[in-house]
Amino acid sequence: MPMLGFLAIGFLISALGIWFNLLAKLNDKKGVEITEVPVPFIVPENFTKTLPIFFIVHFLGLIGYHLPTIATRFGEAFQIGPEESVPICLGSFSLILLMLPFLSRPNLSLPPDTWQVAKCLLNLELAAIAGCCSLINISLTTLLTMIFLPLALLAAPYTGGKRILLVLYTIMCHPLVLAGIACTIDTIRTFPTVGIEKLTIRSLEAWQRSVMFSIVDSYIYGNVVYDLATILLLPCWIVLYLLCTASTDSTISSSKMKKE
Secondary structure, three states: OHHHHHHHHHHHHHHHHHHHHHHHHHHOOOOOOOOOOOOOOOOOOOHHHHHHHHHHHHHHHHHHHHHHHHHHHHHHHOOOOHHHHHHHHHHHHHHHHHHHHHOOOOOOOOOOOOHHHHHHHHHHHHHHHHHHHOOOOHHHHHHHHHHHHHHHHHOOOOOOHHHHHHHHHHHHOOHHHHHHHHHHHHHHHHOOOOOHHHHHHHHHHHHHHHHHHHHHHHHHOOOOHHHHHHHHHHHHHHHHHHHHHOOOHHHHHHHHHHHO
């Protein structure tokens, strides 16, 4: 069983590569006169600037975990059943997360020149998640690794068409969207001869039921799928989304020149 933890190697190698690359840039003292023995850096620059972002995204993950209970209470006030109020609230919460980097207040975005450190910490967290979850559910962990590893390697602040494509790919990797895609594929396999209209309706119903079943199983039977999606995967997805929507170094420098 411990051998299954090797699913985390891809994330771990990426994190270590970024970490040592950042340290090499700091410790490179060529061309500078050194009168004392230099003390090597062991922590990358701007490391502490990224920590508040990780605290915030994990707090948002906890909100997503407790959101079904809040949605049920609000639904009772408006005479809406949990089968409708919970998916509506989860979808609205996801839309708010998509808009956070572009809003003035509240705004959630990476500080300037911190995306590499954030990507390093993100890969370390994904490595820990993959290593631990592979000992519990190897099939689910393999699927998530196949989806999130390419995104974790590609995530970076780009411009132009690359930025749009990467943001679209990141949105497709949202846990709710992944559940919808899985339900759509399963519906197409189950009802191959149904028309597009009925297929869309049945896919939405399957997505709605799958979300509710995961929540009910989590609260009653202790199933960890919903917990994994909200407490662990959702914060990592938010950081990936912030990496893809972050400003590039050239954009930041040009904005500083305009202010001056």
